[in-house]
Amino acid sequence: MLPKRISQFLIIYFLGLGLLLAVKYGFSLSDYVIPGIADIQQTAAAVFGRYLRAVLDTLGVAVIGHLLAIGMATVVAIVGRPDNLIGTMIKTAAYNLQAYPIVAVAPIIFILLGDGLPSRLLIAAIICYFPLLLSFIGILTEPVASIEHFYVVTGRMRWQLEVKIRAFENIHKLITVVTGSATLAMVGTIVAEFIGADSGIGYSLRIALYQSDIAKVLVALFLIGVFNSLYLVSLELLGLFIQKRMGVEQRMTQ
Amino acid sequence: MLLQCRNITYRYPHGDALVFNDLNCRLADPGFHGLFGPSGVGKSTLARIIAGEISGFAGEIKPPATTAILYSSNTERLPGWSGVGDHLAKVTPAARLPLLQELIKAFDLGSCIDSRFSQLSLGQKNRANLTRYLLQEFDLLIMDESLANVDEAIRKQIIVTIKKMFPDKYFLYISHSVAEVSTFCARILVLRDIHKAPQLIEVAGRDHHGDTALDRTALERTMLEIVNAA
Numbered sequence: 260m261l262p263k264r265i266s267q268f269l270i271i272y273f274l275g276l277g278l279l280l281a282v283k284y285g286f287s288l289s290d291y292v293i294p295g296i297a298d299i300q301q302t303a304a305a306v307f308g309r310y311l312r313a314v315l316d317t318l319g320v321a322v323i324g325h326l327l328a329i330g331m332a333t334v335v336a337i338v339g340r341p342d343n344l345i346g347t348m349i350k351t352a353a354y355n356l357q358a359y360p361i362v363a364v365a366p367i368i369f370i371l372l373g374d375g376l377p378s379r380l381l382i383a384a385i386i387c388y389f390p391l392l393l394s395f396i397g398i399l400t401e402p403v404a405s406i407e408h409f410y411v412v413t414g415r416m417r418w419q420l421e422v423k424i425r426a427f428e429n430i431h432k433l434i435t436v437v438t439g440s441a442t443l444a445m446v447g448t449i450v451a452e453f454i455g456a457d458s459g460i461g462y463s464l465r466i467a468l469y470q471s472d473i474a475k476v477l478v479a480l481f482l483i484g485v486f487n488s489l490y491l492v493s494l495e496l497l498g499l500f501i502q503k504r505m506g507v508e509q510r511m512t513q
Numbered sequence: 514m515l516l517q518c519r520n521i522t523y524r525y526p527h528g529d530a531l532v533f534n535d536l537n538c539r540l541a542d543p544g545f546h547g548l549f550g551p552s553g554v555g556k557s558t559l560a561r562i563i564a565g566e567i568s569g570f571a572g573e574i575k576p577p578a579t580t581a582i583l584y585s586s587n588t589e590r591l592p593g594w595s596g597v598g599d600h601l602a603k604v605t606p607a608a609r610l611p612l613l614q615e616l617i618k619a620f621d622l623g624s625c626i627d628s629r630f631s632q633l634s635l636g637q638k639n640r641a642n643l644t645r646y647l648l649q650e651f652d653l654l655i656m657d658e659s660l661a662n663v664d665e666a667i668r669k670q671i672i673v674t675i676k677k678m679f680p681d682k683y684f685l686y687i688s689h690s691v692a693e694v695s696t697f698c699a700r701i702l703v704l705r706d707i708h709k710a711p712q713l714i715e716v717a718g719r720d721h722h723g724d725t726a727l728d729r730t731a732l733e734r735t736m737l738e739i740v741n742a743a
Contacts, residue, residue: 405590409642412564412583413649415604427594505594506629 260495264488272484276477294474302474303481310463310475314482317448317459318490320376324383325444328391329437331384336395337422350396357389362450369455379451379459386447387440394436398429430507434498441494445487515653515683516540516563516576523562523570532558533570536712538702540653545676545684547694547718548655550704550743556687559704560584560655563685576653585646586657587639591630597641598626605648612678616644619674621667635662640671647675653683660688672697673723695735696721703742714742
């Protein structure tokens, strides 16, 4: 699982790098526009340690923001699950809000909360929250009639049991959605740092942009890709562990 | 009298064609009764109307207010997070735990009691599902192809056991086997095409309890009567 994810990333990364170098040498662009391999190596050696800490900082914020988003989406989906006034309001609000580019709200969050950890955390959580919420609502709203019927007709159905049945029956979907939204959490954190924070790899990217230093950007992209892959693999392994514990039949994935 | 359906008229939501037109039926006495008819004629729909799971029909159904009607079908599943035995124990009222043990034995479920539902064969799944319904409080249990995919010998054993264990309850058994409903059911409601009148005909079955020899001639006559009615 891990070698596959990492190798997929490395293939894409080096294909992109190759394309960039092809453009450089094809159009005889100067090292100032696109650095050569030697420049990239030098830059990597110079900033690797600092960027590694920055990526870990970003990843930490992304993981916490992701967990927050999962928690919020679970609670709101459970509350919004019934087909009543509150449920309808929550579903309508979720469907409408998710259509709005949430990242545009980021400046307001920075103005109100400053450029520290809370802003990064909130933006990371918000960016991955709505896709999670829509999926969770969809899963928890859809009855599993073949299992629920017995509990309903015998008067045993409780909301906890309903949620348990629907979550269990859709555990593959839930794990896929949670894993998929992990990248969004990482994106959200980097965007937040890029816009206004004072730390993290997004902040380093902003500095590299101001310096027009593509070599630094490439080093940052490499580290972001590697650690994002590690996070996704961790989530997939956690998902497999949960399924095994719950006795869910394993399906062929990928 | 437990159940009387009068002048039931029904069409599916978003459908134009009628499913039932002025349909009448009744179950007057406790026992093992059958609902028979060709595929697509509306047996499951009628069963779910009787169980109160479908509304929006014209006419009236008159069960007493205290009547507990349960509808079970072969499409149902047990949750997969625990073994079949654990699930059955959890949904069995404490007073009926001895009955659970009897049913496990009679329904030949002992060998798969520790397995999860997904690991069972189709026949075992249907038997496990039927078992949990029999452990509930009910006056009428509708069994919609509840014994599909069950071996013939075990199916016979299950029906005989049900008749022996629950003589005061009503059962409405939906099956496509004319021989089976003719043999074991007391009354057989034969549901016919909407264009035939009356849409439902009642035929007397052999109500076999498995303890005496079966009158083959009478059985053949009943089967013929059902086939002609359908």
